Amino acid sequence: MAGRFVPAWLVCALGQLLGTMVFFALPMGQVQAALMVTLNAMCVVALVVPARRQHSGATGWYALALGQALSAAAWVCFYLYPLAAEVTVMAPSLGDVLWLSSYLVSALGLTVLARAQGADRVSVLETASLATAAAVVMWVFFVADHASASGMSLAARLVNAAYPVLDVLLLVSAALLVFTGRRCLRSLLLAGWVLLQLTGDVLYNIAVLDGSFALGGPGFAWWLVSFAALSAAALAPEGAQATVVPAWVRNAALVLVVLPLPVLLIIRAVQGxxxxxxxxxxxxxxxxxxxxxxxxAFDRDAKISCAARRALRRALLRLCAVIMAVALLPLAGLAYLSVHQATAVAEADVERRLGTSAEVSAAYLGDKLAALRALVASYAERRLLAAELARGAQADPALLQRHVTALESRDPAFIGA
Structure with a gap:
């Protein structure tokens, strides 16, 4: 009777969430790794169900199933095999190739599903804006550091840079699915799966960079919960509960995505x-x-007069010019600050060099003057010594000894001479 009242997608999601709790209750080892692979493999089974039931978008579901199969194989290479064989797998490895392939195939599957739902030109343009902004943010915070990392091979740098790029590609594909104008439980669960996966990858990169990553650690929860979201999306109903995404939601999402770009420019300008x-x-x-x-595109789709259309286009062009000018203002400020900072650094360096030269010159002159004074005093002592010696038997021995001691203090080699 329970099966008639509890949806299959909810049962599957709860089962995988229960598996997640069991995963963290187990000690780190082969059993924990095997459970991780099993939970990922369950996604493959769940994704095949809608692919066999539906004609529309079946290719997309099969692609997602293939992507999760590659992901499960990657977990075997990265997690289960090293523990079972007691070996250390060096990066980059076969697991990296499988994961990158999994991301690429999964992004293709989401794109096919979006096309099946009727993605229009506006949705594609909104997704392209999201992709551009996300790519810039990922470049600034992740890709640039990996690309310039020292002490790593070229293959390792390429693999480390490829993960954020494919994360962005996966996010863009999910956004295209959400922006197609249909909002249903299945689309939201797919978007949630991508966000959970992306969060897990970002936290993994941070943990690796600061040396705190551990197999079976708390960061694995993001990936495990993403498996539950993906399985639930595969079994969730579609169509009957589909609604149109409100325009204000789409506009607010675009504003939130684009806003970091001018903020980053301003931060760079302030930092110089x-x-x-x-x-x-x-x-x-x-x-x-x-x-x-x-x-x-909205203009072409809307049924307005030619005059209003021309006025709207002129307004859009003016808006574009204003936005580009605002975008270039931080660059001008950055150029001014860079020149000012370079000038200040150069002046400080010149002052430091001049001060050091003056100190060295003064010390050199002081040493020379001291040596000259010692030389003059030495000659004076020798003249007095010679005069005392000229007295012959009447010379004062104590005075002679005082002259000899003074000369010896100035030149230890005096006695040897």
Missing amino acids: SSADVAVIAGGSLVVTALTVARWS
């Missing part, structure tokens, strides 16, 4: 740093152009 400024400014201009194209 030129790091990644070209990437941030270029991303801002691309997002502006995509926003104008998005409103132009």
